[in-house]
Amino acid sequence: MRVILASKTLMISFVLATDIIALVLAVQIILSIAHTPLPTTLLTEILFLATALIEIFARTMTHIVHVFIMYSICLLLSLLLNLLFPGNWGLFSIYIVCSIAVYRFPLPWALPLVLVSIAILTVSSGITSFLTSHRLNSLLPLLPFLAAALGISWVSWTRRSQFLLIHRLQEVQKQLQAEMQRSEALAAERERTRIARDIHDVLSHTLSVLSIQVQAARQLASRDPARLATKLDDMAILIRESIAESRRVVGLLREAPAIxxxxxxxxxxxxxxxxxxxxxxxxxxxxxxxxxxxxxxxxxxxxxxxxxxxxxxxxxxxxxxxxxxxxxxxxxxxxxxxxxxxxxxxxxxxxxxxxxxxxxxxxxxxxxxxxxxxxxxxxxxxxxxxxxxxxxxxxxxxxxxxxxxxxxxxxxxxx
Missing domain, CATH: 3.30.565.10 (Histidine kinase-like ATPase, C-terminal domain)
Incomplete structure (x- = not known):
């Protein structure tokens, strides 16, 4: 339970951090108006805020297809940001998609998004220079971006695997608890049967015999007083034996299990x-x-x-x-x-x-x-x-x- 709470706390902290970073980047775009024309700054801000709002809106969705479409739109807007406007502002959305998509989706759904993200990175961050110049050193600016995307995807995947493992362990624990409850119920039923068996042996037989002897004593009261005394002595012995047996049963019920x-x-x-x-x-x-x-x-x-x-x-x-x-x-x-x-x-x-x-x-x-x-x-x-x-x-x-x-x-x- 502590591990799950820690995982949820970490995820909440990550989401909060991404929102703060998005807000900081939005402010930086506004501040860059001194170096870029006003229309370019406004369009950059609109596209960036659109990608940020779509990602936030996608968090509230539960249907996997709808979330997949939202993240695809984010990647498309990120491509436009990187190709049309200076500053690589679309990298933020690409990294967010790599992280959250891999964490939320199973591998068959997350892999296409990661591949598209890497393709956008290569297209918008140096691959065109390599294609025109055919020089390997032109790929050097691309390597940090690819490493960051792959690293974020790997960390998210390990977090997802850990969360799924913990979830499975929780399910197994619930099943074990249910089995233990059923076992305890069965054990209680067996214990009730044992108690009923012992009490029956102690009381039922004794009371049945006493009932017969009481009827016989009534007959002897007027016919044979001498035999009546003997019969009463027998009844007293039987009662003492029953008391001793009852105490034994109570003692067995109070005893703790032992080896x-x-x-x-x-x-x-x-x-x-x-x-x-x-x-x-x-x-x-x-x-x-x-x-x-x-x-x-x-x-x-x-x-x-x-x-x-x-x-x-x-x-x-x-x-x-x-x-x-x-x-x-x-x-x-x-x-x-x-x-x-x-x-x-x-x-x-x-x-x-x-x-x-x-x-x-x-x-x-x-x-x-x-x-x-x-x-x-x-x-x-x-x-x-x-x-x-x-x-x-x-x-x-x-x-x-x-x-x-x-x-x-x-x-x-x-x-």
Whole structure:
């Protein structure tokens, strides 16, 4: 933006300078009346002012053909000034046409004007002397005029090229900004989906269960007060779990993105999560890590969060839906993929016909773990990964999450 403003300021300064020079030359023509006849001075002044006014009027035009015609008229008047009246007053208009035309027009339009300007210079500034005398020294007065015209044209062309380049860069910048806005909108939409997914997992399931238990509590109030107390205790535990999950979701939303070390943090964090879950529920959890963690590679925040969320959901499903007593957790590091597998000894093998059909079609979440598996699949798909889930032949249930992960070349050779 600063470069464009500087270019525009330079162009305005140039136009203002040309107007001042034109005014000075007009005054000089009047002052030359002492050396030239009055009619000659008046005609020179009229032609000079005509060329100056046409150039000023051409600035307000936007149609390229109209501007081209105006500059052509200026060159014709400049030729008349140089041929009919002494003083080379037409050189001013020739230089202005070379400068502004090259700056405003593309090369196919500017080149003819420059060639005509050079032709006028050669005709009116020494070429006739050369043609009559055939002496090269007669061309020497012409060289400074040609050099000035060519130099002005070159400077104007470089300024035009710079301006067009900056304009293209501006257009690209606008496109990039539009793409960034679209990307931000898409990211916001994905974030809303993620928030909705987490809140649904935290609140929807809990409220649904509480609604059923409240109805059961009403029945037990008059029939079995002893069981009512147990039911209320279960409801209190469920509410505490929901509060803890809600706080976790809020914490995730407040966390700043971070880079997590694949070696130092992930395995320990997952193991701690499993240990905490075991202490709260009484379910035995065994964590195992296979393969060599990378020493040079890192997990980004999305991969790290996906694995954390997946283990949390897997453990919750094993407890709430599988009624498991033992859970085996395995984290596998491989060259092309990072795998998190959770197996339990719950009632995963006992499934109805509709449940088995859901597993075969991949819609396991409708039977096992409500929308938790759907959330895992969405998160894994965003990382080009996948999720497999289903009952085991020997009993229990298994969920496997895979996400792409590559070692560095040195680490791959060590493995």
């Amino acid at each position: 997590h070390s694949g070696k130092d943090n992930l395995a320990g964090s997952l193991n701690t999560q499993a240990t905490t879950f075991s202490e709260r529920t009484g379910i035995h959890c065994f964590f195992k890590e296979e393969g060599t963690p990378p020493t040079h590679e890192t997990l980004n925040s999305v991969q790290y969060e996906t694995l954390q969320y997946a283990l949390r959901e897997m453990l919750t499903n094993a407890h709430r839906h599988g009624a498991a007593s033992t859970i085996w957790i395995t984290l596998r590091w491989r060259e092309a993929v990072l795998t998190l597998q959770v197996r339990d000894d719950g009632k995963g093998q006992i499934a109805t016909t509709s449940a088995a059909s859901a597993i075969e079609t991949g819609n396991v979440n409708t039977t096992y773990g409500h929308h938790g598996l759907q959330g895992m699949r969405e998160r894994a798909a965003a990382l080009d990964g996948d999720v497999e889930a289903g009952p085991l032949e020997a009993g229990g249930f298994s969920i496997t999450l895979r996400i792409p992960f590559k070692y560095s070349r040195q680490q791959s050779q060590e493995v």
